Amino acid sequence: MLLGIDVGGTHTDAVVISLEGGVRILASCKVPTRHDALLSSVTEALETILGQVDPAGVTRLNLSTTLSTNAIVQGRTEDVGVLVSAGPGIDPHNFMPCRNFHVIDGSIDHRGNEVRALSPRQLSDAVDACRANEVRVYAAVSKFSTRNPRHENAIRRAVLQCREEADCEYADFVTSGHQLGGALNFPRRVATAYFNCAVWRLYNHFATAVERALADMGLGHVKVNMLKADGGTMPLTRSRRMPVQSIFSGPAASVMGIIALTDIFHDSVILDIGGTTTDIAVFADGAPLIEREGIAIGSHPTLVPALKVLSIGIGGDSVISVSEASGTVRVGPNRLGPSVCLGGGQPALTDALNATGACAVGDTAASRAALEALAAAHSMDATALARAAVDYATKTIHNATRDLVDEINSKPVYTIHELLEDKRVVPKKVYLMGGPANALKMPLFERFQLSTEVPAHSGVANAIGAALTRTTWELELFADTQRHVLFIPSLSYRENIPTSYGQRDAEKDAMNQLAMQLDSMGVFLRPEDAQITHSSSFTMVEDMEQVGRNIRVKSQVRPGVVATIREG
Amino acid sequence: MLKADKSLGIVFFPAFDWAISPTHPERQERLLYTQDQLREEGLFDIEGVTEHKPDVAAIEDVERVHFCFPEVSAVTTRSHLISAGGAMKAADLVMQGECDRAFAMVRPPGHHAMKVVHGARGFCNINIEAVMVEHIRETYGHRRVAIVDTDCHHGDGTQDVYWHDPDTLFISLHQDGRTLYPGSGFPHELGGPKAMGRTLNIPLPPNTSDEGFLMVMERVVLPILDDFKPDLIINSAGQDNHFTDPITDMNFSARGYAALSDMLKPDIAVLEGGYSIQGALPYINLGLCLAMAGVDYSLVREPNFSPELIRQDARTTAYIEELCRQLPALYFDPPPYNRKNDVRQGVISGNTLVRQRQIYYDTDGINETQRETLFLCDECRGLLKVETRADSGPQCLGVEIPVHACPDCRSRGYQIVEDAQLKGNARYIQLINRLDRDYLRVGF
Numbered sequence A: 001m002l003l004g005i006d007v008g009g010t011h012t013d014a015v016v017i018s019l020e021g022g023v024r025i026l027a028s029c030k031v032p033t034r035h036d037a038l039l040s041s042v043t044e045a046l047e048t049i050l051g052q053v054d055p056a057g058v059t060r061l062n063l064s065t066t067l068s069t070n071a072i073v074q075g076r077t078e079d080v081g082v083l084v085s086a087g088p089g090i091d092p093h094n095f096m097p098c099r100n101f102h103v104i105d106g107s108i109d110h111r112g113n114e115v116r117a118l119s120p121r122q123l124s125d126a127v128d129a130c131r132a133n134e135v136r137v138y139a140a141v142s143k144f145s146t147r148n149p150r151h152e153n154a155i156r157r158a159v160l161q162c163r164e165e166a167d168c169e170y171a172d173f174v175t176s177g178h179q180l181g182g183a184l185n186f187p188r189r190v191a192t193a194y195f196n197c198a199v200w201r202l203y204n205h206f207a208t209a210v211e212r213a214l215a216d217m218g219l220g221h222v223k224v225n226m227l228k229a230d231g232g233t234m235p236l237t238r239s240r241r242m243p244v245q246s247i248f249s250g251p252a253a254s255v256m257g258i259i260a261l262t263d264i265f266h267d268s269v270i271l272d273i274g275g276t277t278t279d280i281a282v283f284a285d286g287a288p289l290i291e292r293e294g295i296a297i298g299s300h301p302t303l304v305p306a307l308k309v310l311s312i313g314i315g316g317d318s319v320i321s322v323s324e325a326s327g328t329v330r331v332g333p334n335r336l337g338p339s340v341c342l343g344g345g346q347p348a349l350t351d352a353l354n355a356t357g358a359c360a361v362g363d364t365a366a367s368r369a370a371l372e373a374l375a376a377a378h379s380m381d382a383t384a385l386a387r388a389a390v391d392y393a394t395k396t397i398h399n400a401t402r403d404l405v406d407e408i409n410s411k412p413v414y415t416i417h418e419l420l421e422d423k424r425v426v427p428k429k430v431y432l433m434g435g436p437a438n439a440l441k442m443p444l445f446e447r448f449q450l451s452t453e454v455p456a457h458s459g460v461a462n463a464i465g466a467a468l469t470r471t472t473w474e475l476e477l478f479a480d481t482q483r484h485v486l487f488i489p490s491l492s493y494r495e496n497i498p499t500s501y502g503q504r505d506a507e508k509d510a511m512n513q514l515a516m517q518l519d520s521m522g523v524f525l526r527p528e529d530a531q532i533t534h535s536s537s538f539t540m541v542e543d544m545e546q547v548g549r550n551i552r553v554k555s556q557v558r559p560g561v562v563a564t565i566r567e568g
Numbered sequence B: 001m002l003k004a005d006k007s008l009g010i011v012f013f014p015a016f017d018w019a020i021s022p023t024h025p026e027r028q029e030r031l032l033y034t035q036d037q038l039r040e041e042g043l044f045d046i047e048g049v050t051e052h053k054p055d056v057a058a059i060e061d062v063e064r065v066h067f068c069f070p071e072v073s074a075v076t077t078r079s080h081l082i083s084a085g086g087a088m089k090a091a092d093l094v095m096q097g098e099c100d101r102a103f104a105m106v107r108p109p110g111h112h113a114m115k116v117v118h119g120a121r122g123f124c125n126i127n128i129e130a131v132m133v134e135h136i137r138e139t140y141g142h143r144r145v146a147i148v149d150t151d152c153h154h155g156d157g158t159q160d161v162y163w164h165d166p167d168t169l170f171i172s173l174h175q176d177g178r179t180l181y182p183g184s185g186f187p188h189e190l191g192g193p194k195a196m197g198r199t200l201n202i203p204l205p206p207n208t209s210d211e212g213f214l215m216v217m218e219r220v221v222l223p224i225l226d227d228f229k230p231d232l233i234i235n236s237a238g239q240d241n242h243f244t245d246p247i248t249d250m251n252f253s254a255r256g257y258a259a260l261s262d263m264l265k266p267d268i269a270v271l272e273g274g275y276s277i278q279g280a281l282p283y284i285n286l287g288l289c290l291a292m293a294g295v296d297y298s299l300v301r302e303p304n305f306s307p308e309l310i311r312q313d314a315r316t317t318a319y320i321e322e323l324c325r326q327l328p329a330l331y332f333d334p335p336p337y338n339r340k341n342d343v344r345q346g347v348i349s350g351n352t353l354v355r356q357r358q359i360y361y362d363t364d365g366i367n368e369t370q371r372e373t374l375f376l377c378d379e380c381r382g383l384l385k386v387e388t389r390a391d392s393g394p395q396c397l398g399v400e401i402p403v404h405a406c407p408d409c410r411s412r413g414y415q416i417v418e419d420a421q422l423k424g425n426a427r428y429i430q431l432i433n434r435l436d437r438d439y440l441r442v443g444f
């Protein structure tokens, strides 16, 4: 049996799924999320749901949590020492994420040549300054470290002065930029390494507590995975060094839920309509689209891989307002408690849907009364007001979706071939989930003029998504046959290669390393789940002579689910 | 986060699947390291800096500018049309107000492509700046345009396209033609009789460094731009003046390029040459993007850059100072057009100007013989006729009725095309009628 838990903004959802004799949901529950004590929400959900099945049969728990996201949003993070080597370019002080930030002279170029060694004097001064400020976690980041991590390694050594964090009396944790992945983008690498350190302690305390709670419940044998924003999971032990990857995994859980609950072949739009927001995701040829470089945390773009999800301030609890001047009816982006029908004070979208008869949630008479009061204050008819509110909500969702699709379609391409292919995303179907999904089905169908579907079990789709999401991993391989070196940044793996090393060799090595990585995490890789997502080879020429090849290969385990649940 | 002072649209099209030949300087990975550098710097995360997809230029976008023989598809590939379309996209971003400025970082380049095209010259087939400028004029109305060509090679193609156009100011800074391809671009080349002083060439001696380039900008280029008052300033941004460029002999630096761009403040920049793909392009292109976006570029520097090693000597400085004294007069007070004996420069007899020329297409190894006739008119810019033949190929004819043409020049243009069709002395005939937007091609 597989367990899935999604700690959401309002509710923590949990499901137990059996894969034996067809995929079945054995139990599900919803408990309120207590943001000041997330672990208690998790344990409450676990206890509720384990009362309905035999705990001994549970083999895996996949968990999606807002812990790291909340810590950052609420500023409950730890001081980080950020030590960078930037070399020439944009002044790195523009990307300073915190006060213990030090720029060390030194430079590595785009091919990974060390142009200038790190200044040992500046480095030790920076470390001393951080220690004086009682900093215990550090980010070591250099420009082009994904081509040559020499400077990051030197910074790490200077911080620890011993091989492992466990042996070190001065520091508890160091994030090296190149281990975050092979993508180029120094400012994002700085921000990602910073956030990884800033939530590290808090996250690890949570992870330890989860493991202890499971042991206490007799679930010590359960393998625990954490959801990532890219629609995959990582083993809990792995996530302890990569807590930043758990950020924004909520929308990913809902997208994976849709994948588990439906058969998506076409270009499609997924709308997860919650209490406060609607998350919009786009599928091309049945696969979810991803952020090109990584998700932004606040105003800091990062290298954290993520599904492309646009979140807008329209949900069931979004307040209805009427403009004094024009009489225009608006919905959102604010939420002032629940809708009136559920005990709130101000009429919200769910009240309007109650009033039009699209649904019957809670106290429908209260909805009607609140809308009549609001309508009277603006000399309007209550039914017309309710319709206008629903219209406004569907129009806002429709416009945001269209903008998102336009943005996706205007993304730059780099080869003639890509431009000629001219693949455009043209949605043919809309999938709805979340509380108001059924009530908004017809209004959204009229707006989009596309087939609109609300899958069964969509109420706990997030937890289902979490439960069924499989482990993903990706890596980038760089080979430079002139310098005779192959490098996989995220693994800090370096190897010497012969002059004859070619693009096919690189692709084979990238796939092998991917399989080995997953194997070391205890995950069996089915060959069909792994793929090469980028492969290029450029001949390098000097003085009219071909001197070597510059090869870049990226491989990944596609995000996906281990099984699907279909009606019937 | 960083915010751009001027919003900058970047059309980046490295054409990673196109090359002239495996070891040619203009090959697949020319912009590879630039791409790495721009990505690693996080350029596209700067607020106000955006990346855009190129358009693909249509045949008619090319035929608005060039006489292509036998036809456009025979002298261009898909990548040429995308490169020109990239420049057009940059122009649209600015003209439609989506960005304050735009940089088309595209390849292949175009500034050696002349009015008539039989093939490739200096790695160029079609003139992507000219295709862009005429797209602007056709789409957004006629504009006064200044093109400042900062490529190390003389922009002979662009000069040729705008030789007779008084509304286009063409200024080329380049390594002296006595020492570098294409061997032209001397101060006495000032434009045709109807556009004298609208072409200005600034040949700089080998080893000119930042000091010399910035001096010429300050003392010659900026005062002339001030006077010409263009609606648009375009920079043909060739990066081959760099001290590491393998095919030239100049000593310009990345920061110097950025400072130049900062002074010029181009509305649109279009990448031209630049073949030091590892040691120069990543840094120059980064500096240029930052300068155009109004973001600090003072820390952009090549690995182991040392100003002392590339500093120009006193003789070079003295020579350039003298150029700065003499050149502005050629624009502000051009000499009278007075060509009587030199058929290569053109001879005026009665109301026609006739130029006889031999043009060599070095990249494709083609020889062209050309006879150009401009009908001098008091009412308009004048009707242009070009009779041309490449090596042993057939005779071809190009006729251009300019924008704002007078009725006489217009009807004479159609007459010439009709006569040529009847007499059949030209296998291929192309008419460019900018007045009525009538573009005609006949031939078999």
Ligand SMILES: [Zn+2]
Pocket (backbone or CB within 6 Å): B151, B152, B153, B238, B240, B272, B273, B274
């Ligand atoms: Zn050049």
Ligand SMILES: [Zn+2]
Pocket (backbone or CB within 6 Å): B377, B378, B379, B380, B381, B382, B383, B405, B406, B407, B408, B409, B410
């Ligand atoms: Zn006329």
